[in-house]
Amino acid sequence: MELQFATVTWPVPALWGLGLVVLLIGFFIGYVDSNIRSTKKIETAETKANVVRAEAEQKLAAAEALKASAPTAVDDPGMLRLKNKNGTPSLEMDGVMLNAKNISPEQKRRLVELMTAMRPWVEGGQTPAAPPPTPLMPVSPKEAAPRPLQPLKKPEPEKPISSLSIVQQIDTVLQERVLGTPFEKSGVRLQESAQGDVEVYVGLQKFDSIEEVPDEIVKKIIRTAIAEWEEKYTPGG
Numbered sequence: 001m002e003l004q005f006a007t008v009t010w011p012v013p014a015l016w017g018l019g020l021v022v023l024l025i026g027f028f029i030g031y032v033d034s035n036i037r038s039t040k041k042i043e044t045a046e047t048k049a050n051v052v053r054a055e056a057e058q059k060l061a062a063a064e065a066l067k068a069s070a071p072t073a074v075d076d077p078g079m080l081r082l083k084n085k086n087g088t089p090s091l092e093m094d095g096v097m098l099n100a101k102n103i104s105p106e107q108k109r110r111l112v113e114l115m116t117a118m119r120p121w122v123e124g125g126q127t128p129a130a131p132p133p134t135p136l137m138p139v140s141p142k143e144a145a146p147r148p149l150q151p152l153k154k155p156e157p158e159k160p161i162s163s164l165s166i167v168q169q170i171d172t173v174l175q176e177r178v179l180g181t182p183f184e185k186s187g188v189r190l191q192e193s194a195q196g197d198v199e200v201y202v203g204l205q206k207f208d209s210i211e212e213v214p215d216e217i218v219k220k221i222i223r224t225a226i227a228e229w230e231e232k233y234t235p236g237g
Contacts, residue, residue: 080114109226112234113210116166116198161233167192169233174225188218 081092091098093111103111161169171190178184187203200207202218213219 167198170229173229177225
C-alpha cells in the first residue's frame, strides 16, 4: 500500500522512521537545553554559597581578632578564699593553697590576723545595747535606817582565757610577756574596737593594725605574743 503526497509518494515505514528521528532530535535538543540550564543554576548556587562562605569566614576572623584584642580578665585571689573541691572544702590564702596538716608558723600567724579582721562581718558589727536606767523609787523611813554591815563578798575568780575574745586573749599573753621588761611602762596593748577591729596602743598612740606600728621591736613583741597564743590556745598548736 502506498500514500501519495502531491507528486511524491512515501512508504509508511519511511514516514514512521522520519517521525521517530524528528522525535529523537527534539528530545536530544531538550535534554541538552535542560542540562545547560541545570549547570547554570548549579554554578549560580555555588557562586552564592562561596560568597556566603567568604562573608562568614570574614565575620569569624573579625570576631576572633576582637576576642584576641579584648583585655583578659585577671583572677584576683584576694586575701582569703574558700573553695569546694569534689565536696571537700579547701582554703586559699593570698593566692596560695593551704594544707591543713602542714601549715607553716608564718601562714598560721597570717591566718589568725585575717580571722581577727573578719570578726566585724561575723558578729554583724553591732555592740550590745546599754540597759535602760532603773527608775528611782521613793525610800520609806524604815528603809532609810542604817542597815547592819554585810560581810564582804569574796572576789570573783578570774575568767578563764578561753572565755575572752581572740584580741583579749592575745593581749593577755602580750601583757604577760612585757611584765617586768622596759616595755611594761610603754603602755603597749591590744584593744578591740566597737566594730570588732584590732587596735594597737603604744602609750597614747593608737594604730589600726600591727603593720602601722613604727617601732620594729614593739611589732616583734606583738608577733611573738601572737605566736605564743597560737601554740597554747589554738587547736593543734
